[in-house]
Amino acid sequence: MPLSLYDTLTREIRPLRPIDGETLRFYCCGPTVYGPAHIGNFRTFVMQDVFRRVVEAGGTATRHVRNLTDVDDKTIRQSQEEGRSLSEFTDAWTKRFHKDCAALGILPPHVEPSAVAHLPEQIDLISQLIEKGHAYRTEDGSVYFDVRSFPDYGRLSRLAEREITTGAVDREQADEYDRASAADFALWKAARPEDGPNRWPSPWGEGRPGWHIECSAMSMKHLGESFDLHSGGIDLVFPHHENEIAQSEAATGKTFAHHWLHVAHLTVEGHKMSKSLGNLYTLADLAERGHTPMELRYVLISGCYRQPLNFTFDSLAAARKALARLADWQRRLGGAPEFLLPGEDDFGPFGPVHEALCSDLNTPEAIGRLHSIGKQVVATAEAGQLPSAELENARHGLALVLQTLGLVLPSSDGPGSLASREAPAWVNALAAERQEARSNRDWALADQLRDQIRDAGWLVLDASDGFTLEPAKVGNPT
Numbered sequence: 131m132p133l134s135l136y137d138t139l140t141r142e143i144r145p146l147r148p149i150d151g152e153t154l155r156f157y158c159c160g161p162t163v164y165g166p167a168h169i170g171n172f173r174t175f176v177m178q179d180v181f182r183r184v185v186e187a188g189g190t191a192t193r194h195v196r197n198l199t200d201v202d203d204k205t206i207r208q209s210q211e212e213g214r215s216l217s218e219f220t221d222a223w224t225k226r227f228h229k230d231c232a233a234l235g236i237l238p239p240h241v242e243p244s245a246v247a248h249l250p251e252q253i254d255l256i257s258q259l260i261e262k263g264h265a266y267r268t269e270d271g272s273v274y275f276d277v278r279s280f281p282d283y284g285r286l287s288r289l290a291e292r293e294i295t296t297g298a299v300d301r302e303q304a305d306e307y308d309r310a311s312a313a314d315f316a317l318w319k320a321a322r323p324e325d326g327p328n329r330w331p332s333p334w335g336e337g338r339p340g341w342h343i344e345c346s347a348m349s350m351k352h353l354g355e356s357f358d359l360h361s362g363g364i365d366l367v368f369p370h371h372e373n374e375i376a377q378s379e380a381a382t383g384k385t386f387a388h389h390w391l392h393v394a395h396l397t398v399e400g401h402k403m404s405k406s407l408g409n410l411y412t413l414a415d416l417a418e419r420g421h422t423p424m425e426l427r428y429v430l431i432s433g434c435y436r437q438p439l440n441f442t443f444d445s446l447a448a449a450r451k452a453l454a455r456l457a458d459w460q461r462r463l464g465g466a467p468e469f470l471l472p473g474e475d476d477f478g479p480f481g482p483v484h485e486a487l488c489s490d491l492n493t494p495e496a497i498g499r500l501h502s503i504g505k506q507v508v509a510t511a512e513a514g515q516l517p518s519a520e521l522e523n524a525r526h527g528l529a530l531v532l533q534t535l536g537l538v539l540p541s542s543d544g545p546g547s548l549a550s551r552e553a554p555a556w557v558n559a560l561a562a563e564r565q566e567a568r569s570n571r572d573w574a575l576a577d578q579l580r581d582q583i584r585d586a587g588w589l590v591l592d593a594s595d596g597f598t599l600e601p602a603k604v605g606n607p608t
Contacts, residue, residue: 131188131484131485131488132145132146132147132188132488133145133146133184133185133188133487133488134146134488134489134490135181135389135391135490135491136391136436136490137389137390137391138286138367138390138391138392139285139286139389139390143490144389146185146358146359146389148190148358149356149357149358149388152191153190153191153192153193154185154190154191154192154193154358154359155192155193155195155353155354155357155358155359156181156182156192156193156194156195156353156357156358156359156360156361156391157195157196157197157345157348157349157352157353157357157359157360157361157387158175158178158194158195158196158197158239158360158361158362159196159197159345159361159362159363159366159370160196160197160198160199160242161198161199161227162199162202162204162205163198163199163200163205163220163223163224163227164204164205164208164209164219164220164223165208165223166223166226166227166230166412166413166414167227167230167412168403168410168411168412169396169398169411169412169413169416169426169430169441170395170396170403170410171363172230172234172413172426172430173363173393173396173430173439174361174362174363174393175231175234175236176234176236176427176430176431176536177393177430177431177435177491177493178196178361178391178393179234179235179236179237179536180431180487180491180493180534180535180536181361181391181491182194182237183237183533183534183535183536184484184487184488184491184534187484187530187533187534188488192240193240193241193352193353194237194239194240194241195239195240195241195242195243195348195349195352195353196239196241196242197242197243197244197245197344197345197348197349198220198224198242198243198244198245199245199341199344200216200217200220200224200244200245200246201216201220201245201246201328201338201339201344202245202341205219205220206325206326206328206338207324209328210324210326210328215327216246216328217246220244230412230413230423233413233423234413234423234424234426234427234536235423235424235427235536235537235538236536237536241352243348243351243352245339245344245348248344248347248348248351249330249339251347251348251350251351252339252343252344252347253318253332253333253339254347255343255346255347255350255377255381256273256317256318256332256339256343257333258381259275259317259377259380259381260273262380262381263276263279264276264279264280264377264380264381265317267334268320270320271318271320271321271334271335271336271337272316272318272319272320272334272337273316273317273318273334274314274315274316274317275314275315275316275317275373275376275377275380276311276314277311277313277314277315277376278311278313279380280376280379280380282375282376282379283313283372283376284372285375286367286368286371286372286375286390287367287368287371287372289368289372315340315342315369315373316340317339317340317342317343317377318332318334318337318338318339318340318343319337319338319339319340320334320335320336320337321335321336321337321338325338341370342369342370342373342374342377343377345370345374346374346377346378346381346386349374349378349387350378350382355378355382355384355386356382356384356385356386356387356388357386357387357388358387358388358389359387359388359389359390359391360374360386360387360389360390360391361390361391361392361393362392362393363392363393363395364392364393364394364395365395366392367392371390374386375387392436393435393436394435394436394437394438394439395438395439396430396438396439396440396441397438397439397440397441398411398440398441398442399440399441399442399443399594400440411441413426416446418580419443419590419591419592420584420589420590420591420600421443421446421450421591422450422540424453424537424538424539424540425446425449425450425453426446426449427536427537428449428452428453428537429441429445429446429449431493431497431535431536432445432449432493432494432497433493433494434492434493434494435491435493436490442594443591443592443593443594444593444594444595446591447591447593447598450540450591450600452497452501453537453539453540454540455501456500456501456504456532456537456539457539457540457541459504459505459507459508459528460525460528460529460532460539462508462511462512463507463508463511463521463524463525463528464521464522464525465525466525466529466532467522467525467526467529470526470529470530470533476526476527476530477527477530477531478520478523478524478526478527479503479507479520479523479524479527480499480500480503480504480524480527480528480530480531481527482499482503483496483499483500483503483531484496484531484534486499487534487535493535496531496535497535500531500535504528507524507528511524553588553599557583557586557588557599558599560579560582560583560586561579561583561588561590561597561599563579564576564579564580564583564590564597565596565597567579568592583599588600
């Protein structure tokens, strides 16, 4: 079944097929490696992973490129403050990002270019834009893109000219050097004293690339001047992706990306994520509370990617139960098959789940169908009404659906398993005392009590109406 997907540029759901008829080539804006990615960042990366898995499950090959932003104002400033070289600083956070991605079951991209490693391509692209009259050099040695030279500027975000020239965009503030127009954006930034040793030679003097030119150069280097799809969070539509289109198409005269996929924001307990609210949770933060990365993945795919998703700790607890239920069904159907060969005819009775995914990545509908069909199939099998061939087909179909969603089910003795037991009264008392400490904002005491509970072999899971206790490992002494 062909995949149809909403396109941000045309505001329509359109069929998505490879331009060359063989390999679907797509680019995802990756992380800026100056700190740990939070769960809002991972909503985008997880949904991009589901997108790739759906394409490949339908039998189409992919070429997935996801970049690393390892030079910008944030990476330079933070590395300088810590007294570390830029490469040492960004390498450490890159490793952390890779570790978190692996824990969430995110497939590694086929190519993962870094901005620093592609400076020659960026300088070459800037030179082309200057030669064609789309960019200009300022007295300090910076280079800016002339937005007025590209008549179609703004068509992705559909901003009026006055909004483009007067709108305040935090990340774009860093590009305000000596530009001729407020709408123009930096392609090359002249070196400043606060940059320290982080400067590179160019035809316009020492400096570093602007944020936007990095992605254009890297995507075209590894996917060609015109490719199938470009993706990122909804916050990148303007100015980042708008600027990518302008500078890329001004240089090549070709359509940059033929389809645009954007993922909406994540809120936390009904609030916007922010440092001031203390709700920029990372995977490590959730692990401290006893939750697994796969539970987070389940939550992140539970809502429509084009709509904001509200993350709650209750939803994590519900995800744990849902994953345990799926694991139980798989066990009752005979376990996972040893080999899986993706193809749309292999889903068996779970075909409707694949159909939902092919309909604009409708993951909430897919998950609903997965549970409905799974319950029915297991009941039919245990009633002896499912011939062996159909049972094997269902077993294979369930495994393929789980693989397409990227869900790894809990083991029989891991967190979230059905092999649970009742916590002893003294552990419940510790958990109640911890909840009271949290209510009093005595975080030190709450952490101490959490550690005592964990040492006793239990995980305390916070919820809006209290807490639940689950064994950290079946068989731990209490």
